[in-house]
Amino acid sequence: MAHPSHPVAELDGRPMTDEALLATALTGYGHFTTMRVTGAHRVRGLDLHLARLVRDCGVLFGTEPDTAAVVRSVRRAVERNRAAVTPGDDVVVRVSLIAPEFDVVRPPAAAVPRVLVTVREAPAARLAPLRVRTARYVREMPTVKHSSLLGALHTRRAAQLDGWDDVLFIDREGRVTEGATWNVGFVRDGDVVWPRGDALAGVTAALLRRTEPGSSAQVAATELAAMDAAFATNAGFGVRPLAAVDGTRFDPGHPVLDRLHRAYLAVPAQPL
Known part of the structure; x- marks a missing residue:
């Protein structure tokens, strides 16, 4: 293997x-x-x-x-x-x-x-929740999935060397944008909140938003304590809970996260 x-x-x-x-x-x-x-x-x-x-x-x-x-x-x-x-x-x-x-x-x-x-x-269909820290970083040409991963991977490496699982980017104004190689979403009062900002629009997030459109809003890092749950999305693992962002803890077993996971698995796959 x-x-x-x-x-x-x-x-x-x-x-x-x-x-x-x-x-x-x-x-x-x-x-x-x-x-x-x-x-x-x-x-x-x-x-x-x-x-x-x-x-x-x-x-x-x-x-x-x-x-x-x-x-x-x-x-x-x-x-x-x-x-x-x-x-x-x-x-x-x-x-x-x-x-x-x-x-x-x-x-x-x-x-x-x-x-x-x-x-x-491929990773397992369900992975352990992530503990991430925030870092001020905006990818070059953030709307293009380009091959220049230096800044993102260096920032991820620094977070992991300090004991975190991954990194969540915030922009110069302190607004949440995306993870190193994943999109992020939040749950507040039972509804999904998709952060709005300079970030790559992921395919997995786009598929989920067809059934879970929720709301799109700017999310400041200082507002994370008001969220009930948080999750990462990408094509490799689908939906993955976040257990913590910096000092803010989230419920990785929140029922909305299970609903999102099931919604993603229910998306019809297209033949190659």
């Missing part, structure tokens, strides 16, 4: 070479989406993942990707590499659009990116 931090990778439908990896590492210019693929080759929100790739590709490369080719690459990578990761079970697939030949001195107006697919073991 492959270690989660060492996924198997394919570039344009072929095993990735060291040369391609080196070329990509030199710039880090690209974008991606991460999806959970079931044992039956289905994905919740596949259309939203593909729409994200199209949107972000236009922003970064000035072109539109061939989404049918992307789907074929994902299907092939899963079929070939599932046994090396976790036979028969869900896997997490990251689809990155990269341009190894991208000119850093004179970036082209338009570039045709290549499709890098990595496959790794």
Whole structure:
């Protein structure tokens, strides 16, 4: 079984070479989406993942990707590499659009990116609640799921070195925005509250908001004590409770969180 931090990778439908990896590492210019693929080759929100790739590709490369080719690459990578990761079970697939030949001195107006697919073991459907601390940080180009994770991962690392599980970002005005690699939501008086601010709109959160629209509001870090529960969302684990943010504790067993978990599992998954 492959270690989660060492996924198997394919570039344009072929095993990735060291040369391609080196070329990509030199710039880090690209974008991606991460999806959970079931044992039956289905994905919740596949259309939203593909729409994200199209949107972000236009922003970064000035072109539109061939989404049918992307789907074929994902299907092939899963079929070939599932046994090396976790036979028969869900896997997490990251689809990155990269341009190894991208000119850093004179970036082209338009570039045709290549499709890098990595496959790794999926986390359990229900994970232990997270204890997170806040940090003032706003990602560069927060509405684009770009490959530049330096700031987010450095901030996460600092939190974990201090004994926390993860980090929750707040902006310069002290408003909650997002986690390092996840969206955040809160429960107040039985209703879901989605923070409004400069953050990446996650696919999992978008799927949940179709059945749990709740309310959208700016949430100051100083207002967290007024919330009854808090949760994280991403495609890897779905819905995960937060047990604490800084010194504020939340109820990880709140019934609304179970309702959100069941609502997410009930989302029909689309075939690859």
